[in-house]
Amino acid sequence: MNIKKGDRLKIECYKHNGYLDRTSDEATVIYVDQNVLIVANNHTKLTEHDGKSHTTNEPAVLFFYKKKWFNIIGQLKKNGLFYYCNIATPYIIDGLTIKYIDYDLDLRVFPDGGFKILDRNEYRYHKKIMHYTKELDMIIENSLQELIELKKRGEGPFKPNVVNEYFNKFKEIEKSKEEID
Numbered sequence: 001m002n003i004k005k006g007d008r009l010k011i012e013c014y015k016h017n018g019y020l021d022r023t024s025d026e027a028t029v030i031y032v033d034q035n036v037l038i039v040a041n042n043h044t045k046l047t048e049h050d051g052k053s054h055t056t057n058e059p060a061v062l063f064f065y066k067k068k069w070f071n072i073i074g075q076l077k078k079n080g081l082f083y084y085c086n087i088a089t090p091y092i093i094d095g096l097t098i099k100y101i102d103y104d105l106d107l108r109v110f111p112d113g114g115f116k117i118l119d120r121n122e123y124r125y126h127k128k129i130m131h132y133t134k135e136l137d138m139i140i141e142n143s144l145q146e147l148i149e150l151k152k153r154g155e156g157p158f159k160p161n162v163v164n165e166y167f168n169k170f171k172e173i174e175k176s177k178e179e180i181d
Contacts, residue, residue, distance in 0.1 A: 003032050003093055006173050009039060010097045011062075013088075016130045021102060023047045027062060030169050037064040037091060037098065040170035061166045063157045064091040064098060069143035071100065072156070074163030080111025081163055083151075087143050103140050107147055109158070115151060117144070 003009070011024035024046050027039035042059040063072040067090055075082045085107040088100045104123040109115045127137060151158045 003029055003037065005029050005031065006177070007096070009093075011039075012097055012099045013086075014099065014101045016101055016103065016126065016132065019049065021049045027098070028170055028173055030061070030166050030173065035066050037066075037093075038062070038166055039064070039098070040167055042170075059167055059170075061157075061163045061170070064100070066090050068146070069103075069139055070147045072147075074157055074166075076163065076167060082111060083107070083109035083157070085109065085147055085151075087140055087147070105140060105144055107144065107151070109151055115148070 007029045008026050009029065011027055012020060013022040015021050024041070025044050027041045027044070029037065029039050031038040038061065040059065040061045041056070043055050043057070044060075045053055045055050047053040058078070059076045061074040061076075063074075065071065069087060069089060071086050071088055071091065073084045073086075075084060086100075087103045087105040087107075089103075091098050091100045093099075104119045104126055106118040107115055108118055123140075126132070132140075150156050154160065157163060
């Protein structure tokens, strides 16, 4: 299936052992090419592996990559632009669903440019019980370093105004859909 601008997709996040960890009800495609898929949502429903669900508090622009082992979420909060970056497999599309495997390590970037690596203990635990290979461990560690360097250089989604520009495109798509309905 060819994904195009304006399509609404679901998102499924899995763990290495195949368990479905989290789902997101909807994300609207803003841009897609052979390397990246950019989607956005606003106050969307997230369902966790235990069945509990909640609605996100803010709009978000999500960047998924075909060849990179991370995805980046720009969160437009009232007190500034935050990023939540997952170390994860490159995405695949299955029907109308974006799918990827999450490898626990996360990078949180704050509006002041500071950042913090999250969930190292969770990563170590899952690495042990799910028997990650040395090759996988190396890919994950290298991807975390690549992500940090991308942030430090202010490139890709970290480039000033990129998230806002894509969010404005999202609002235009949503408005045009409302006019059709």
